[in-house]
Amino acid sequence: MDYMTPFTRRVNFDEGTIPDAVAVQERRLADLQGMFADAAAEAALLPTNPLIYRVYEATQNPAIPGQLRYSTTVIYPGTVGGEYFMTKGHYHAQGDRAELYLGLVGEGYLILQTPEGEINVQRMTPGAAAYVPPYWGHRTINVGKGNFAFFACYPADAGYDYGSIAQTGFASIVVERDGQPQVVSNPRFRK
Amino acid sequence: MDYMTPFTRRVNFDEGTIPDAVAVQERRLADLQGMFADAAAEAALLPTNPLIYRVYEATQNPAIPGQLRYSTTVIYPGTVGGEYFMTKGHYHAQGDRAELYLGLVGEGYLILQTPEGEINVQRMTPGAAAYVPPYWGHRTINVGKGNFAFFACYPADAGYDYGSIAQTGFASIVVERDGQPQVVSNPRFRK
Numbered sequence: 001m002d003y004m005t006p007f008t009r010r011v012n013f014d015e016g017t018i019p020d021a022v023a024v025q026e027r028r029l030a031d032l033q034g035m036f037a038d039a040a041a042e043a044a045l046l047p048t049n050p051l052i053y054r055v056y057e058a059t060q061n062p063a064i065p066g067q068l069r070y071s072t073t074v075i076y077p078g079t080v081g082g083e084y085f086m087t088k089g090h091y092h093a094q095g096d097r098a099e100l101y102l103g104l105v106g107e108g109y110l111i112l113q114t115p116e117g118e119i120n121v122q123r124m125t126p127g128a129a130a131y132v133p134p135y136w137g138h139r140t141i142n143v144g145k146g147n148f149a150f151f152a153c154y155p156a157d158a159g160y161d162y163g164s165i166a167q168t169g170f171a172s173i174v175v176e177r178d179g180q181p182q183v184v185s186n187p188r189f190r191k
Numbered sequence: 192m193d194y195m196t197p198f199t200r201r202v203n204f205d206e207g208t209i210p211d212a213v214a215v216q217e218r219r220l221a222d223l224q225g226m227f228a229d230a231a232a233e234a235a236l237l238p239t240n241p242l243i244y245r246v247y248e249a250t251q252n253p254a255i256p257g258q259l260r261y262s263t264t265v266i267y268p269g270t271v272g273g274e275y276f277m278t279k280g281h282y283h284a285q286g287d288r289a290e291l292y293l294g295l296v297g298e299g300y301l302i303l304q305t306p307e308g309e310i311n312v313q314r315m316t317p318g319a320a321a322y323v324p325p326y327w328g329h330r331t332i333n334v335g336k337g338n339f340a341f342f343a344c345y346p347a348d349a350g351y352d353y354g355s356i357a358q359t360g361f362a363s364i365v366v367e368r369d370g371q372p373q374v375v376s377n378p379r380f381r382k
Contacts, residue, residue, distance in 0.1 A: 001326070003305050003309070003324065003325075003326055003327065004324035004325065005311065005324070006301075006303050006311045006313055006321065006322060006323060006324055006327060007313075007321075007322055008313045008314075008315070008319050008320060008321040008322070009320050009322075010318050010319060010320070011293065011318045011319075011320050012318060013204075013317065013318050018320075058320060059322065061289075061322075065256060065287065066285070066287035066288045066289055066325050066346060067289050067324075067325065068289045068290070068291050068322070068344070068345075068346070070291055070320060070322075070344075094257070096256065096257035097257045098252075098257055098258050098259045099259070100259050100261055100344050102202065102293075102342070110197075112197050114192075114194050118194070120196065120197045122197055122198075122199045123199070124199070126204065127201050127202045127203060127204050128199050128201060128202075129199060129200045129201070129202050129209075129249060129261060129342075130197065130198075130199040131197060131198055131199070131200075131250065131252070131259070131261075132197060133194065133195035133196070133197055133258075134194075134195065134257050134258065135192070135194055136194065136197060151293070151320075153259070153261075153291050153344040154259075155257060155259070155346065
C-alpha cells in the first residue's frame, strides 16, 4: 500500500499566516460585489478595489473521505458603508461536512445560517474554537481595528457552494454603530 | 430538518488546556505499563504512578461522517529510564481517517508508524501544524523541560485502535542523550 507522507506547515500565530502555504487566495471588493448592504457605498469604493482578505491554504490534500485540509484566513480592517469587511461566505457542497475555526489574532464574528435562513453568531477572539456544524453556511467578519485572523480545519471533500449565499445573502449583517459591532437585519436579504 | 447548534470552546494558548472541556482524560504511568523500553525503570517508577498526560476533549460530537472533534493534550515533562514521557499512541479504528495537530506550548516530537512499521518523525513547536495522513499510527512525546501541549482536530468517526500499538510498540523511541532528544530503535518492538 502507498501511504501519504506526513508533513508539517508552520502557522505564524502573531500574523495568522502560513508562510509556506501551497496557495494564497486574495479577495478584493470586486470579488464580493453585491454582497454589502449599502450598494452606493460599495460602488463608490469599487474603483480603489481594496483587499478584503487572504486565505493561506496549508495543503491541497485529496478531496476524499477521511482526509482533512487546513488553512488560515486574514481579514483586514475596514468597512463598506459601515458594514465590516467580511468573507464571501459559503455552504459546503457536501452539506453534512462540518468545519472548525480557531481564532488567532484580533476580533471577529462568525455568522452562520441554515438553508432556511436561521442565524447564529459566534464571537471569535484568540483561542476561540468555534464549531461550524453540518449544513450551516458560514461567513467571518472583522469587527476590530486591526487584522482578524483564524485557523480552519475541514474535511478535504467538503467542497464549496458560494452560489447560494451570493443569491440570497445572509439574513443578518454586522455593522459599526457608535464604534461597536451590531448584528442587524440585512435589507438586501433575498429569501 | 434539525440542525446542530453552533458553539465555541475556549482554548487557553498559554497552558494548552480547554477549561470548559466536556471530558478530561488522565493517563498515568500504570495506563502505559509495558510501553517504555526500560522495563526495570518502568517498574521502579510504578509505585509513584506519575501523571504522564491529560487530554481535554472539547466535544463529543456524533461519530458520523462529516462531523469533527477537537481536543488539546498536555504532556508533562519527565523520562522513564531516559525515554521521554509520551502518549499511548494509536491507529484510527477507521484507518482512512486523518488527523491534524497544532503545537501550542513547549517542544515535542510526533512519531508516526505505518502498519508495516515504517517510521516518520515530525518536530512540534508552537505553530507547527502537523498532518497525520490516513493509516499512520501516531504518538506524541514531550522532549522539552516544561509542558508540551498541542491542539488536535479529527473526523468524529475516526475511532481508536490502541490494541495494535500496545501489541507491537513503535519501531523507534525517543530518548534523552547528553540532554538532547535522539530517535533510536526500540529494543522491545515486537513486529
